[in-house]
Amino acid sequence: MNDQPGGTRVIVIGSGFGGAVAACRLAQAGFEVTILERGRRYRQGDFPNLPQDSALLPEERRWSWSLDQGLWEVLDLEEIVSIQAAGLGGGSLVYANVHLRPPKSVFSAEWPVRHQGRAGLDPYFDLVASMLEVAPVSAHPQFHGEIVKSAQFGAAAAQLQRSVFYPPLAIRYEGEGTNAHGVPQGKCTGCGACCGGCPQSAKNTLDLNYLAIAERHGARVVTQCEVLGLVETADGDWMVRCFDHLEAQKRTFRAPHVFLCAGAVHSTRLMSQAQLLNGARAGARPRPVKALVGTGYFPGGDSLGVVYDTAHPQRPSVGPAISTATVQWSLKDPTSFFMLQDGGYPAPVDRLVGVLRASAWLERNKRSKSGTANVRRTRTRQRLLGRPAVPFPTTRAPSCADDLLRAYSAGAFGEVVPSQLRALKDQFSEQLSGPLVLSAVVAETIRGGILFRWGWLGGLARFVASVGMRLARVLLGNERSLGVRAVRVLLDGGRLKVEDLAAQVGGYDGAKSQHRAVLLGMGRDAALGVLQYDRRRKRMVADLNLVKLTPGYTEQECLMTDIARELGGELRTNPAWEYRRKPVTVHNQGGCGMSDDPAHGVTDAFGKVHGCEGLYILDGSILCRSVGVNPSATIAALSECGVLEFIRAHKPNWPDQSAGGQEYERQRRLAAAWAAVASAERWDLEPPGPVPRPLRATGAAAPTQTVPIGLELSERLRGYYQETKSRPSDPSAYLALETRGRPHWPVELNLNLRVDNLAAFFEDPEHLVDVTGTVDIRLPGREESSRYVISQGRIKLFVRVHKDYAIGDEEKARLRAQQRASEGQYASVRAERGERRMTYSMSFNDEAGRAWTLHGFKRIASASSLDAWRQTSILCLALSGEDPQGGASVIRGGGAVHVDLNGFLYQQLPSVRATGTDDPVRAAWAVSEFTAFFFGTLQRIYLPALRAAARAPSARSRLEQSEP
Amino acid sequence: MIARTLLRRGSGAALTWETHWLPVGRKDVSLRVLLRRLLPAPAKPQRAVLLVPGANSSCETFTIPGGGLAAYLAARGADVWMLDWRASPLVLNTLLERSLPSGAAVDEERRAFTLDRIVAEDLPAALTFIRQSMGGGRLAVHGHCVGGGGLATAIARGILEPFDVDRVVLSTLGLFYEVPWNTWIKAEDFLLENMTLAPEWRDCRAIDPRRPSAWPEMFGHAYGRWPAPWLPERGARSDEFLRQLSFMVGQPYSPDKLDPTIRGAPVEGVFGALHLGLYMHLGQMVRRGYSAPFNVRDQIDRARLKRGRSARSAPRGDFFPARFAPYHITLVAAGDNGVWHRDSIDLMYEWLLRRPGARCEKYVIPECNIQELYWAPEAPTKTYDLFARALAC
Numbered sequence A: 001m002n003d004q005p006g007g008t009r010v011i012v013i014g015s016g017f018g019g020a021v022a023a024c025r026l027a028q029a030g031f032e033v034t035i036l037e038r039g040r041r042y043r044q045g046d047f048p049n050l051p052q053d054s055a056l057l058p059e060e061r062r063w064s065w066s067l068d069q070g071l072w073e074v075l076d077l078e079e080i081v082s083i084q085a086a087g088l089g090g091g092s093l094v095y096a097n098v099h100l101r102p103p104k105s106v107f108s109a110e111w112p113v114r115h116q117g118r119a120g121l122d123p124y125f126d127l128v129a130s131m132l133e134v135a136p137v138s139a140h141p142q143f144h145g146e147i148v149k150s151a152q153f154g155a156a157a158a159q160l161q162r163s164v165f166y167p168p169l170a171i172r173y174e175g176e177g178t179n180a181h182g183v184p185q186g187k188c189t190g191c192g193a194c195c196g197g198c199p200q201s202a203k204n205t206l207d208l209n210y211l212a213i214a215e216r217h218g219a220r221v222v223t224q225c226e227v228l229g230l231v232e233t234a235d236g237d238w239m240v241r242c243f244d245h246l247e248a249q250k251r252t253f254r255a256p257h258v259f260l261c262a263g264a265v266h267s268t269r270l271m272s273q274a275q276l277l278n279g280a281r282a283g284a285r286p287r288p289v290k291a292l293v294g295t296g297y298f299p300g301g302d303s304l305g306v307v308y309d310t311a312h313p314q315r316p317s318v319g320p321a322i323s324t325a326t327v328q329w330s331l332k333d334p335t336s337f338f339m340l341q342d343g344g345y346p347a348p349v350d351r352l353v354g355v356l357r358a359s360a361w362l363e364r365n366k367r368s369k370s371g372t373a374n375v376r377r378t379r380t381r382q383r384l385l386g387r388p389a390v391p392f393p394t395t396r397a398p399s400c401a402d403d404l405l406r407a408y409s410a411g412a413f414g415e416v417v418p419s420q421l422r423a424l425k426d427q428f429s430e431q432l433s434g435p436l437v438l439s440a441v442v443a444e445t446i447r448g449g450i451l452f453r454w455g456w457l458g459g460l461a462r463f464v465a466s467v468g469m470r471l472a473r474v475l476l477g478n479e480r481s482l483g484v485r486a487v488r489v490l491l492d493g494g495r496l497k498v499e500d501l502a503a504q505v506g507g508y509d510g511a512k513s514q515h516r517a518v519l520l521g522m523g524r525d526a527a528l529g530v531l532q533y534d535r536r537r538k539r540m541v542a543d544l545n546l547v548k549l550t551p552g553y554t555e556q557e558c559l560m561t562d563i564a565r566e567l568g569g570e571l572r573t574n575p576a577w578e579y580r581r582k583p584v585t586v587h588n589q590g591g592c593g594m595s596d597d598p599a600h601g602v603t604d605a606f607g608k609v610h611g612c613e614g615l616y617i618l619d620g621s622i623l624c625r626s627v628g629v630n631p632s633a634t635i636a637a638l639s640e641c642g643v644l645e646f647i648r649a650h651k652p653n654w655p656d657q658s659a660g661g662q663e664y665e666r667q668r669r670l671a672a673a674w675a676a677v678a679s680a681e682r683w684d685l686e687p688p689g690p691v692p693r694p695l696r697a698t699g700a701a702a703p704t705q706t707v708p709i710g711l712e713l714s715e716r717l718r719g720y721y722q723e724t725k726s727r728p729s730d731p732s733a734y735l736a737l738e739t740r741g742r743p744h745w746p747v748e749l750n751l752n753l754r755v756d757n758l759a760a761f762f763e764d765p766e767h768l769v770d771v772t773g774t775v776d777i778r779l780p781g782r783e784e785s786s787r788y789v790i791s792q793g794r795i796k797l798f799v800r801v802h803k804d805y806a807i808g809d810e811e812k813a814r815l816r817a818q819q820r821a822s823e824g825q826y827a828s829v830r831a832e833r834g835e836r837r838m839t840y841s842m843s844f845n846d847e848a849g850r851a852w853t854l855h856g857f858k859r860i861a862s863a864s865s866l867d868a869w870r871q872t873s874i875l876c877l878a879l880s881g882e883d884p885q886g887g888a889s890v891i892r893g894g895g896a897v898h899v900d901l902n903g904f905l906y907q908q909l910p911s912v913r914a915t916g917t918d919d920p921v922r923a924a925w926a927v928s929e930f931t932a933f934f935f936g937t938l939q940r941i942y943l944p945a946l947r948a949a950a951r952a953p954s955a956r957s958r959l960e961q962s963e964p
Numbered sequence B: 001m002i003a004r005t006l007l008r009r010g011s012g013a014a015l016t017w018e019t020h021w022l023p024v025g026r027k028d029v030s031l032r033v034l035l036r037r038l039l040p041a042p043a044k045p046q047r048a049v050l051l052v053p054g055a056n057s058s059c060e061t062f063t064i065p066g067g068g069l070a071a072y073l074a075a076r077g078a079d080v081w082m083l084d085w086r087a088s089p090l091v092l093n094t095l096l097e098r099s100l101p102s103g104a105a106v107d108e109e110r111r112a113f114t115l116d117r118i119v120a121e122d123l124p125a126a127l128t129f130i131r132q133s134m135g136g137g138r139l140a141v142h143g144h145c146v147g148g149g150g151l152a153t154a155i156a157r158g159i160l161e162p163f164d165v166d167r168v169v170l171s172t173l174g175l176f177y178e179v180p181w182n183t184w185i186k187a188e189d190f191l192l193e194n195m196t197l198a199p200e201w202r203d204c205r206a207i208d209p210r211r212p213s214a215w216p217e218m219f220g221h222a223y224g225r226w227p228a229p230w231l232p233e234r235g236a237r238s239d240e241f242l243r244q245l246s247f248m249v250g251q252p253y254s255p256d257k258l259d260p261t262i263r264g265a266p267v268e269g270v271f272g273a274l275h276l277g278l279y280m281h282l283g284q285m286v287r288r289g290y291s292a293p294f295n296v297r298d299q300i301d302r303a304r305l306k307r308g309r310s311a312r313s314a315p316r317g318d319f320f321p322a323r324f325a326p327y328h329i330t331l332v333a334a335g336d337n338g339v340w341h342r343d344s345i346d347l348m349y350e351w352l353l354r355r356p357g358a359r360c361e362k363y364v365i366p367e368c369n370i371q372e373l374y375w376a377p378e379a380p381t382k383t384y385d386l387f388a389r390a391l392a393c
Helices: A017-028 A122-131 A141-145 A148-159 A210-215 A263-272 A347-357 A379-385 A400-409 A412-416 A419-431 A434-447 A455-476 A478-492 A498-506 A548-565 A573-579 A632-650 A661-680 A731-741 A758-763 A812-821 A865-873 A901-911 A922-940 A943-948 A953-962 B069-077 B089-097 B106-112 B115-134 B147-158 B181-188 B191-195 B215-226 B237-249 B276-288 B302-306 B343-353 B378-391
Strands: A010-015 A032-036 A072-076 A081-085 A221-222 A227-234 A238-244 A249-255 A259-260 A295-298 A305-307 A323-330 A337-343 A517-523 A529-534 A539-543 A570-571 A615-617 A710-723 A747-757 A768-777 A785-795 A835-846 A850-860 A874-883 A889-898 A913-915 B001-008 B013-023 B030-039 B047-050 B079-086 B138-144 B165-171 B328-334 B360-365
Touching: A010 A017, A010 A238, A010 A249, A010 A295, A017 A032, A017 A210, A017 A259, A017 A661, A032 A210, A032 A249, A072 A539, A072 B013, A122 A632, A122 A661, A148 A305, A148 A337, A148 A548, A210 A221, A227 A263, A238 A259, A259 A263, A259 A573, A263 A529, A263 A539, A263 B276, A305 A347, A305 A548, A323 A747, A337 A548, A498 A758, A517 A548, A539 A731, A548 A570, A570 A573, A710 A758, A710 A874, A710 A901, A710 A922, A731 A874, A747 A785, A747 A889, A747 B030, A758 A922, A850 A865, A850 A889, A865 A874, A889 B106, B013 B115, B030 B069, B030 B089, B030 B115, B047 B069, B047 B115, B047 B147, B069 B079, B069 B378, B079 B115, B106 B276, B115 B138, B115 B147, B115 B276, B147 B165, B147 B215, B147 B276, B165 B378, B181 B276, B191 B215, B215 B237, B328 B343, B328 B378, B343 B360, B360 B378
Parallel strands: A010 A032, A010 A259, A032 A221, A259 A615, B047 B079, B047 B138, B138 B165, B165 B328, B328 B360
Antiparallel strands: A072 A081, A227 A238, A238 A249, A295 A529, A305 A517, A305 A570, A323 A337, A337 A517, A529 A539, A710 A747, A710 A889, A710 A913, A747 A768, A768 A785, A785 A835, A835 A850, A850 A874, A874 A889, B001 B013, B013 B030, B030 B079
């Protein structure tokens, strides 16, 4: 029980690295602590079963928070997917045990003065490390010697002239029995199940130390109690509104002090929805601090790759989830870095890990073994590269576009439908009298389709649909019986062997399951985004600056490719990123950043919310800059620091002579001893800095060998211009000048367009393309045309991304805060509609060295889809150069140039080719992605009605009303 | 009434029982339940244990194989009692052989077989008799499956208070009724309720897993359409029985994991018809996810629950944490339970832990289905010892 019964009431929301630490220290100090945890209490043997053959039914509800308050919560934050844990112990239940502290350079001037340079935090880092008994695997040579993946990772890094380090892990390596805090624990068996919940209780999770101490000192733990809202009352208390999942009812807790430790996403959500009074606790005006909530969010630069078919066994299911790491420091920014860590997983999920190489991904996320064309010759690939299926001009060199067209025309991608699924489909079709089902499907498609908007054609379509549906009903029965039969076929067909299913659907190759290496990336985010509650979607959304973040992801991917090559395998990366350009993060941070200045941060250096008496935030949301390493140690250290400040504000003599005080004092002494051991053993408590060590590239800024995938194409435009002294007012004026310039003032542009990093290009709202090439032009005052080399050129292609949840211009305070947090990189792009342009800018110098610039634009407007070709093929040009009367640059001419259809079809399209890879499959997909982007954008501009019609409920409902 | 009977054990040895038929119930449906005491009983019993079986199973659950848990506890010096309450085939079969008394409404009989009435009438009758027999010694109760659910309900309603029970073992079920999702969707379909709407099946009294030909048509159709992967594989005749039983309540055991001496007929003999009153009450609680009286109006609105709002308009009837305080409670879950989801125990455990000073323990037995807690070859070492310790034997 409490040392001081009836002490000050404190509510701690959440029991992760922030909440557990706070609750423990507060309970030791005699506060009356209530811990509200939305998840369950997990003890040894309680974690959800992993999918095994013997399982009668999967324990889906214990896995998923959304299904039934299970262990894992997957949140779609619109631009990123967040995965986090729910349970007593928070993220510690499923994290990979890594306790690294960020390099000192991370704690820059943006942090509160107290934390700058990290020196003030180091004792707290030591205290956390001591409490969690962390040590690197290298401190246990026998244990370490059995971890093959660690040795293989190290060997691959060495081949790349890099070295690795061994981060401290919160694992009980040896000795069963009770831990230093009197809680029974097992020892690590190296089963790799760290991220699904340790079956041996060998992970030093928070419920085995901090939370156990808190409960011993009388803290009350209320599990399965999800906090819905925070209300500041007029009498100085905080009211915490919860939903009790065990009692299935709402509950309310009150206390004068609340520690919000629900994790970056949920703390930010609760803060943004909190009902705060002003400083006098009267009236209802929102505090200025709310304008800052959600700004400065970042996802920790997480990425995932799996190397398949390595030359040597990796044994990914032997050893802790992470044991070894290498660091890559930025060439440009001395404070920026990322790490790659060796991942692992338990044997039962072996079949699931194959999913990254499943046929369904069409090999898009594959990097070949050698980075060249040395890929496995699958049937798909043979089709892809085999005989041409369509006649195509042969007078030019084949390009990736050829590959793509051949692949599509030959139906090569049909091969990737797994045979087992095809069999299932055949069985389904057979039982349901195939063609008739087809007619029903067609009728249904038409029924919900777009034709209803098109006058008499719509009437005809309605008639066809109606006949089709009636026919299907007569012959097959109604939809209900059809559905019942379909379900039966699927379920009976579901008796596939698990191995076969995993192989066909999940890309699993049992014989090579030991030849896999998991690579986990994380690093410092190059830009901060916004995390906010979207009222329309009724959930949290993240507005990220993916333009700035993408190069970081690409860099990680390149280093992964290097390592994959050294391991002799092929790399597959996260399909969510590859396909939807949606990163996945397990390290959400920021949103309620700390700052000494109330105008710049939500909390102060100790987590106290500026201007809100009694409200504290201690979790990942208060990190004001990306730390680059696994953030658990930082969060716990900040929490130790913050809660000590709180306790001393109430008990200046803390730690006192009470049992809790003496225990805390003893733990601090143990921390000092732990620090001495770590120093003597030369453990890597932080990523090695960019200082050369025995091997050149330990932390050194060594560029990766793999370059990002890019794209290049050529474009030829020809036309005329006329001298003029003012910029033409509109496209028709440009065209008039072109007409007047014929035939004496020709212009011909032969351009080479190049994108170095295709992934970054897609995220860039301006879609910048580098331009080189030549300009053939008769300059003003000259008698003849001459050819000039473009010295600098770029194209901005199409439009910026439209985000309806970005911070609006009307939210001035919030916009200012985010601008400040993102160092001016945030741009509100909300509500952008209407006309879009492609702009060209090309500079060149004439023979005399005078600078000339051609500015061009293509006007893309959706007024009429008939103008699509005309608008996209005409480039309105303005020529600017030195004023003959003076030095300044002025408009010297205007006109237009055109892409002709022949050139577009037979020169421009075939010239598209991917760079940075020799793998034709990757190259074909790069081209495919670019063309999908280009023509997809055109389609969105010119055919908006198509999309609107496709989802128009009115058409569908009209038909349903007409159905008998 | 006192009688002596011999029951054959699977291994050929015999257990001797003292049997008592106790009258229970009200005027509408008068019943007798079977209370048995394992002989020889200790001369001065320091610890008596009452074993309560599941919904449509008899107390032979505790006597096979080779004397089972009952013999194990007796060997540790316990005075072992077993209650075949009104839902047990040993009691219900007799009732079903008689037609309803003229003029008696089937609804009244169904209400008499709800868990509410069972725990309110059968348990007190048995415990009163045991207390009178043993005097002031210590008394523990052990409920398995719905027996555990019944004991938890009895505690929540204060029914056990007069009997000075000190230890309680709830095996696989407490106040939370969580099931695998294939059972849940069956309950959500209101299969039983819809079945009784048909005029020809309005008077259906019970469903017997060994007589599918007598099943109501709608019930049989549902069984015919039930997805094959959700049922045990077809094989021997006994497997057909297991499939029918599994469709009714979920798969209770895996034949290949049972003690070899009891596979087949001995196991089948444990199960009998499930009275529709109890069946429908269990269905209601499965839909709610927690224990509540029959036909009360506090149905959970799942849509509201999803939105994080309060799902109930009335307080939950059976949830009185303070009433669990006097007992040392041991919760046991089977890791591969095919009838109840292990959440039934996990949630109960977390709920009990909210009490200050809670005396509660939880054990999960891995790779074990619900009946294998008692019938697996390794049960004596794996579970009997645990049960004995939990019952302080």
